[in-house]
Amino acid sequence: MLFGVPGLKRIFVSIFVLLAASVSIISCGYSGKSSRTTHKPSGLPFRVFISNPLFPTGTGTNLPVLNIVDALRDVLSTSVVSLIGDSPQPGLMAVSSNLKFTLVYSPTGNSVTVVDNTSESVATAAGSTSVLPAIVLPGFTESIAINPAATTAYAAVPTAPVLGQAPGAVEVLNLQNGSIAASIPVPGAHFVVSSPDGNHVLVFSDNSDTVTVIATILIGTSTDPRSFVTGFDRPVWGIFTGSGTAFVLNCGPQCRGKAAGVSVLDVGTSTATSTTPVSAATYGLLNGSTLYVAGTAPPNPPGTNTCAGTPTAATICGTLSVIDTGSMTVTGSAVITNGYHDRMDISQNGQLFIGAHSCTNINIPGGEVRGCLSIFNTNSPGVVIPPSTGDATGIQQIPGRDIVYVVQNGALGIYDTTTDKLQVTQGNPQNNNGQVGIVGQLFDVKLVD
Numbered sequence: 148m149l150f151g152v153p154g155l156k157r158i159f160v161s162i163f164v165l166l167a168a169s170v171s172i173i174s175c176g177y178s179g180k181s182s183r184t185t186h187k188p189s190g191l192p193f194r195v196f197i198s199n200p201l202f203p204t205g206t207g208t209n210l211p212v213l214n215i216v217d218a219l220r221d222v223l224s225t226s227v228v229s230l231i232g233d234s235p236q237p238g239l240m241a242v243s244s245n246l247k248f249t250l251v252y253s254p255t256g257n258s259v260t261v262v263d264n265t266s267e268s269v270a271t272a273a274g275s276t277s278v279l280p281a282i283v284l285p286g287f288t289e290s291i292a293i294n295p296a297a298t299t300a301y302a303a304v305p306t307a308p309v310l311g312q313a314p315g316a317v318e319v320l321n322l323q324n325g326s327i328a329a330s331i332p333v334p335g336a337h338f339v340v341s342s343p344d345g346n347h348v349l350v351f352s353d354n355s356d357t358v359t360v361i362a363t364i365l366i367g368t369s370t371d372p373r374s375f376v377t378g379f380d381r382p383v384w385g386i387f388t389g390s391g392t393a394f395v396l397n398c399g400p401q402c403r404g405k406a407a408g409v410s411v412l413d414v415g416t417s418t419a420t421s422t423t424p425v426s427a428a429t430y431g432l433l434n435g436s437t438l439y440v441a442g443t444a445p446p447n448p449p450g451t452n453t454c455a456g457t458p459t460a461a462t463i464c465g466t467l468s469v470i471d472t473g474s475m476t477v478t479g480s481a482v483i484t485n486g487y488h489d490r491m492d493i494s495q496n497g498q499l500f501i502g503a504h505s506c507t508n509i510n511i512p513g514g515e516v517r518g519c520l521s522i523f524n525t526n527s528p529g530v531v532i533p534p535s536t537g538d539a540t541g542i543q544q545i546p547g548r549d550i551v552y553v554v555q556n557g558a559l560g561i562y563d564t565t566t567d568k569l570q571v572t573q574g575n576p577q578n579n580n581g582q583v584g585i586v587g588q589l590f591d592v593k594l595v596d
Contacts, residue, residue, distance in 0.1 A: 187266060189226040193218045193596045195543060195552060196249055196262075197559060198237035199587040202227065211235050213251065213262065214585050216552075218545050218594060221561055221570070223583050228267050234260040234281060238590040239289065243297035246595055248322060250291055250300055257284040259291065259302065261322050264595045272324050279325035284318055289489075292341040292348060294363070298322055301348050301361075303336040317350055319366055329366050331373065333359045338383060344390040347414050351383050354403065358382050358395060360417055374417045380404040386433050388472070391415045394438060396428040400445050401487075409440060409470060423475045426466040432491040432499070434525070438470040441488035441501050457482045459532075460515055461507045467499075467523055467530075481530050483521035492542045494551050494564040499523040502539025502553070510536050520555055522567045531567040535560065541592035557588045 196213040203209055213228035230237055236255035242248070248270060249262040258281035263270040270279050286306035293300045300320040307316035313334035321328040335352035336359070342348070350359040358376045365372035380397040381404035387393045391414050399407030408422040409431075427442025443465040446453050454464035465488060469479040486506030493499045499522065506519035518536035523529075537556020544551045549564045561582055563570040570581035578584075 189215045189224040189267060191215065191217050191224060194224075195545075195592055195594050196228065196240065196264075197541070197552075197554065197585065197589050198240055198251060198591045199585065199589050200236040200238070200253075201587040203586050209587070211237050211253070213237060213240075213249070214587075214589075215267065216559075216583055216585075218548075218552075218596070221550070221572075221578050221581065221583055223578075223585060226267065228262055228269075230260055230262075230269070234258055239291065240591045240593045241291040241293055241300070242593045242595055243293045244295050245297050247297045248293070249593060249595055250293065250320075250322075252288060252291060252302075253281075254287060256281075257287055257304075258282060259284065259300075259320060261325060270322075279322075282320050282325055282327060284327075285316070285330075286314075288318075290338040292339045293322075294341060294345040295343070296345065299328070299345075299363075301339045301341065303333075303339045303350060305335050305337045305353055307336075309334075315352060317348065317361065331361060331366065333373070340385040340387070340393070342387050342390045342393075342414065346390065349385040349393060349395075349412075349414075351385070354381070356380055356382070356404070358385070358412065358419075360414060376412060376417045376419055378419045379410060380406055380408065382410075383429050384431065385412070386431055386438070388433065394431065394433070394472075395419065396431055396440060396442075397422065398429055398442065399427065400447070401427050401429060401442055407442060407444065409438065409475075411475070421475055423470060423477065425468040425470070425477060426480065428468070430488045430491055432493060433472070434493055436472050437525075438472050439491065439493075439499055439501075439523070439525075440468045440470060441465060441483060441491065441503075443485040443488070443503075453485075454482065459517065460509050460511065461485065461517070463507055465503065465506075465521075467501060467521070479528060481523055481528060483523070483530055484517060484519055484532060486519045486538075490539055490542045492544045492551065493525070494544045494549060495546065496549050496564055497525040498551070498564040498567060499525055500542045500544070500551050500553065500562070502542050502555075504538035504540065506538070508536040518555060520553060522562075524567075533560075533562075533567070533569075540590050543592045543594050545594065552592045554589045554592050557590070559583055559585055559589055559592065 215224040234253040239252040261270040315334040319329040338351040348361040381402035427444040431440040486503030488503040490502030503519040516534035541554035572581035
């Protein structure tokens with residue numbers, strides 16, 4: 148077998164929260180579980196995990212953990228998910244659609260730890276009590292996708308060595324025994340997106356105008372699972388509209404290409420159809436029939452102030468494009484912070500949070516403060532730039548609440564989406580007037596219920 152053999156290994160409802168003598172939650176993501184449903188050891192029914200490689204023990208040492216926060220009351224649990232020996236620097240996380248597992252990537256050692264969300268501990272092997280070993284990748288990754296059954300995951304490793312070929316591969320992770328089941332060579336593979344049915348994985352490579360489509364049923368057989376779709380312009384991300392069609396984001400000039408845009412990809416036939424031009428495109432979110440796309444176009448000509456007309460000291464700004472997917476036309480746009488946009492989530496009342504890294508930070512004493520986070524009001528178009536600096540590395544809306552958790556500059560901020568400001572509440576001695584103070588260097592935040 149050429150593909151999937153060891154010899155080739157080199158590499159996201161409406162919810163109502165009813166508060167009475169007790170709390171019950173009903174939601175699509177919560178499966179009707181009541182407040183009597185608890186998880187060991189935190190005892191919480193509705194949780195977020197926050198990756199933290201530097202959580203102090205109180206004895207002068209730091210532990211790599213996932214902090215657990217009560218997503219109903221915004222209170223930090225005294226329990227943590229300990230990752231000692233498995234993921235020494237927890238960062239990027241991915242949660243399976245069935246909420247069974249959270250995968251935690253550590254850039255130190257390029258390892259992936261499988262966490263059992265119910266037991267709040269490192270998962271055990273299928274049919275065994277043995278703890279799953281951390282899965283070591285042959286290089287760094289910024290993108291992991293989990294199949295719907297939560298049995299397999301896919302990690303894009305752009306530097307994975309491949310004998311006789313350019314580096315880059317998609318590593319197929321076996322979540323049942325903690326191993327790499329296969330390695331699919333894809334030069335420069337940097338981002339992966341799985342279809343809702345798990346039958347296809349889209350792979351986006353550095354400095355390429357091609358999207359690689361992997362037919363997962365063919366992995367491990369003698370048939371090449373890859374097909375290659377051309378006609379794009381530095382594609383970097385995909386958003387499935389169903390199992391057979393996806394919107395592909397063409398990065399264009401931001402990634403040394405020619406023109407940014409959104410293309411429609413028919414996965415079944417591996418063909419690309421129409422492309423809608425936009426200013427820039429590195430990340431997006433589909434909400435009903437509206438597609439939101441963010442990116443940062445380089446100044447053209449060089450030195451041009453792309454923030455002109457916007458009250459900011461920054462000279463380079465990003466753009467949010469609003470696309471009607473019925474007509475595939477741009478119906479609006481907004482100026483946002485710059486950087487490489489790779490985080491986005493929308494609150495239940497329509498506030499779109501957009502995060503980036505490597506942006507222009509502004510911190511003028513007594514004046515403007517801005518970093519890599521933008522908030523777009525989808526109901527009454529307008530943008531708020533919160534007065535916080537640093538990369539926005541984690542964004543998670545909380546269903547049933549007008550609340551969004553944001554990890555920015557290594558700290559957690561809880562935003563009230565009715566004001567687009569940090570939440571302020573009174574009378575809860577367990578948090579700091581609406582904020583949860585977590586010591587450490589936080590990176591990502593995920594809802595796991």
